Amino acid sequence: METESFLNKQVILKAYTNGAPKESDMEIVSNNIIPSKVKNGSNAILMKNLYLSCDPFISIRMKIGNPGVFPAYTPGSVISGYGVGRVVDSTNANFKKGDMVWGITGWEEYSLITEPDSLFKIDYKCDIPLSYYVGILGMPGMTAYAGIYEVCKPREGEYVFVSAAAGAVGHLAGQFAKLMGCYVVGAAGTNEKVDLLKNKLKFDDAFNYNEEQDLDVTLKRCFPQGIDIYFDNVGGKILDAAILNMRDHGRIVLCGMISQYHLDSYEGVKNMMMALYRRVHIQGLLVFDFFHHYSKFLDIVLPLIKEGKITYIEDIVYGLDACPGALVGLFNGCNMGKQLVEVSSE
C-alpha cells in the first residue's frame, strides 16, 4: 500500500534580502507534508526533485524592487528554480508516472507542479546523466547556445572573449566558439579556473582578473588585434574594458552581470562612445526567448557530448541542506562549472 503523503523538506526564503544572498536568508524546514497523489482533474503533476540548479537569477528573485523580469519570491515560501525530477503522480495527459522532466520546480524534495506544460520531458534512453538537464542540456547550455549560435554567430578565425568563463554558461560558450574555429580567451577569478580553461577546456588563453591591475591593458595584451565577440556574464568594469577593445562591427551579448546584481548602485559603463565609433552591436539576451529552439539545440549539443567534443564541468553538492551554501557560493566565485545540488539520486 502506498503512503498518502510524503514528508517534504524545503528551503524557504525567510525575508527579502539586501545585497548578495547569505545562508541566513534561507531556512531549511523539515516538517512540511505533501500529498503523494495529485487531485483528479487538477492537470497537475507531483515531481520528486533529483537535481536542483543554483543560478544567479534566484538571488535576484530574493530581493524586492528588482526590475521585474524575475518576479520576487514571497518570504516564507519555498524557493524555486530549475531542476530535474521524476513524475511520481500525474493527472496531466502529457505526463505519466515515471517520466523524467526538467524545468522550474521548488527547492524541496517533492513539488506539486500545477502548470506542468512548461516542463521539458527528458528522453531518458539517450544515456546522458540526468544532472546535465540543469546544465549543458538545460538553461545554462541554452543560454550559451543562444548567445553564440543565435546572437553572435561567430565566423571562423574571429576573436572571442568570455567572462566568468569557468562558470556554468561561460565554459560552454567558450567551447562553442572554439568549435566554430574562433580564438577564445576566458576571464576567471582564480588561478585554478584559469588552469581549467587553458588546459582542460582548451581555451587559447585565459587570465585571472583578480591578478590584473588594468583590464584594458590585459585585454590589449590578450587581443592585440581587438575583440570581435564579447560574451558578457559579468558586466561593470569588464564590460567597460571590453567595449574599449572591440573591433569594428564587433558584437557583445549581455547574458549576465554577476558583478552588478547586488550593488547598491550599478557601476557606470564609460566607453559607450567606443561602441559608436566601432559600430558595435550590443544585445541583451534572456534565454526564455530561445526555448522554442530547444530541439534544434539538442540536435547540435547531444552529438557534441556523445562524441566527446565538449567538456562539461559540474560542481555538485549533496542534499537539500546544501542548497543555501551552494547559492551563496556563486557570488564568491566558489563554483567551477555548473553549480548544482543532488537532492536524491533515485
Add this chain to the structure above:
Amino acid sequence: METESFLNKQVILKAYTNGAPKESDMEIVSNNIIPSKVKNGSNAILMKNLYLSCDPFISIRMKIGNPGVFPAYTPGSVISGYGVGRVVDSTNANFKKGDMVWGITGWEEYSLITEPDSLFKIDYKCDIPLSYYVGILGMPGMTAYAGIYEVCKPREGEYVFVSAAAGAVGHLAGQFAKLMGCYVVGAAGTNEKVDLLKNKLKFDDAFNYNEEQDLDVTLKRCFPQGIDIYFDNVGGKILDAAILNMRDHGRIVLCGMISQYHLDSYEGVKNMMMALYRRVHIQGLLVFDFFHHYSKFLDIVLPLIKEGKITYIEDIVYGLDACPGALVGLFNGCNMGKQLVEVSSE
C-alpha cells in the same frame, strides 16, 4: 584671360584643442594663394566651395588623442569637413568644369581635391537647393536615414524617442519615424526648439531637457508604455535614462554623443542591466558604412522633399569668417536644424 591663381581665404586650426572648441582655436588666414589650374596628370580637381557644413566630428578632429576613427587635423593646416562646391578645373575624367559636387573639402574658398572619387556628383537639374547636399541630402540626412530605415526599422505604431531632436540629424530622424507611422517624442535644449518640434515638425510630443529635474520621470511621463526605439544623438544621462525605459526587444541606435565629446571623463551609463533584462539591441552607427546606399536614399528622400512631406530646417550663416563661431555654437545648442555656412552663392 583667366587669372593664374586665386586669393584663397582659409580657416586654420591653430593648435590642438582642449575641451569644446573655442573661436580662438581657429584663425582666418587671408593671404593664401591657390593655382587656378590643376596640374595635368594629377587626377585632381579644383573646387570652389559654396556651402560648408558644421558638424560635431570636426571638433573631435581638432583634438589629439581622439579615438582614431576621425584622424586629428594637423595644427597650422586648414580644417576640412563636408561641403558643396563647383568644379572650376579638373584633370579627372569623372569630373568636368561646372560640375556640382559634395563631399569632404576644406574650410576655404577654393580646395584642391586630390582624390575626388570620394565626392558625390550632384544632379543639378532636380531643382533642390544646393545647400541641402550638406544636410538632408548629405551626411546628416544619410545618418538619419541609416539609423531609422537600415538599423531600427520602425514598425507602424512603435514609440520612438529622439534626442538633440532639433539638430541636423534629429529633426530628420524624427520625421522619418513619423512618416513610418510611429509615435515620436523629441528632446531639445530650448523652448523655441520644443515649439519647432511640436508645431512645425509635427512631433507627437517634445520636451526641454534643461527644464526637467529627472529624465527618468520625464521619459515615463512621455512614454508610459515604454520606448521601442531610441535614436541617440546625445549619450550620457539621456542615454542612461532611455535604457531604463526601453520596452522588451527595443532598439537603440548610437548616432552621436554630443554631451560627451569634450568631457575629460565620459559619464558612466549605469543601466546596462536593463538592456539585458529588456533584450535591447544597441547599435553604433557611423554613416560611412552606409554611403553605398546613397542612390537608394535619394530615391526615398527626394520625393519626400518634392512632395513637401518632410520639413528641412537650415541654420545658415554667411561668409567663411563665420565658420568658427558656427562650429562653436553647435556645442552651446545655438543652432536650429542644420548648421551650415554659405561661403559663396555662385
